[in-house]
Amino acid sequence: IPLTLVLRKYRYKGFNIPGIHQRWLTWLFTGHSPLAYFQNKAKNFTSPYCEHCPAEEETSEHFMCHCVGYMTIRLRIFGNIILTWEDIIFSRLSKVISYIETTQRFTRDDLFTDPNP
Numbered sequence: 348i349p350l351t352l353v354l355r356k357y358r359y360k361g362f363n364i365p366g367i368h369q370r371w372l373t374w375l376f377t378g379h380s381p382l383a384y385f386q387n388k389a390k391n392f393t394s395p396y397c398e399h400c401p402a403e404e405e406t407s408e409h410f411m412c413h414c415v416g417y418m419t420i421r422l423r424i425f426g427n428i429i430l431t432w433e434d435i436i437f438s439r440l441s442k443v444i445s446y447i448e449t450t451q452r453f454t455r456d457d458l459f460t461d462p463n464p
Contacts, residue, residue: 364440371447372440378407381458392461410452411435411443420449 364372374380383405387395397405399416410417412430422428424446425438435443447453 364444368444371444371453374453375407375411375443375447380407381453382407382410383462384409386459386461391459394462398462408432410450411446417446417450417452420446424449 374382379385383392383397384395385406386392395404397403397409397414397416399414400409403409403413405414412421412432412435418428421430424442425434427434
C-alpha cells in the first residue's frame with residue numbers, strides 16, 4: 348500500500364491517538380511489524396506463513412483483509428468478511444484500531460516469539 352495515500356488521508360491532524368495505537372498503525376501500514384512475513388525477512392522467524400492459513404504469508408494485507416482466523420472479527424467491525432486496502436484506508440481509524448485490538452495479534456505475550464522454532 349502506498350504510505351503516502353494513508354498519510355494524505357489521515358495526516359494525524361488533531362487526532363488524539365495513544366502511543367500504542369500509533370505503534371500498531373505504523374506497524375500495519377509500513378509492514379515492519381511482528382507479523383510472520385516481516386519477522387522472517389528480518390531473520391527472526393523461520394517461516395513467513397500465517398498460523399491460521401499455512402499456505403499464506405502473514406503480511407499486513409493478509410492479516411487485515413483475508414486471514415480466515417479473523418474473518419468473524421472483520422465481519423463484526425467492518426461489515427465484510429474480506430476487505431481490500433481501499434476498504435481499510437477509507438475506514439475510520441477507530442475501526443482499524445478496534446480490529447487490531449480485538450484480534451490481539453499485536454498485543455499477545457509471545458509477540459516476537461517464532462511459532463515454528
